[in-house]
Amino acid sequence: MNALLWILIFIITFCFMEGMAWFTHKYIMHGFLWKLHKDHHHKDHDSWFERNDLFFIFYAVVSMSLIMTASNTGFWYGYPMGFGIMAYGAAYFIVHDIFIHQRFKWLRNIDNRYARGVRRAHKIHHKHLGKEEGENFGMLFVPFKYFKK
Secondary structure, X not given: OHHHHHHHHHHHHXXXXXXXXXXXXXXXXXXXXXXXXXXXXXXXXXXXXXXXHHHHHHHHHHHHHHHHHHHHOOOOOHHHHHHHHHHHHHHXXXXXXXXXXXXXXXXXXXXXXXXXXXXXXXXXXXXXXXXXXXXXXXXXXXXXXXXXX
8 A cells, every 4th residue: 555655645746846837937946036037038148057046956955855855754755746746847847948949869759749749839829938928837748739640
């Protein structure tokens, strides 16, 4: 029973992170921390790193804190929660930074309906270079309207 509960908490946390990513992007990145996120929309630097990458550090700290708390206390729920956040971060990095923005030259030749939909939706978001008006959605669960044949 514990293994099933562990898996359930992991999956719920992973899915919850899509909502957190949407919220963080809409209200924090395009809100009061726009100065950190702006370089993701405006390439005003020559560095491979962006100030926007600092958001990854925040979620990594949350994930590691939950895992460390679980290992040092009886709060075993911290393991599936921490690993769920970590798994979402890895999925987000693969989809957003590697697949869409090609920060590494991998996954370039993927061409299916889901891949085209994710790319199309993200391109529409980046069409707006300012703080306002960027259409906002999750990264992994993209609205069906972008999945044209």
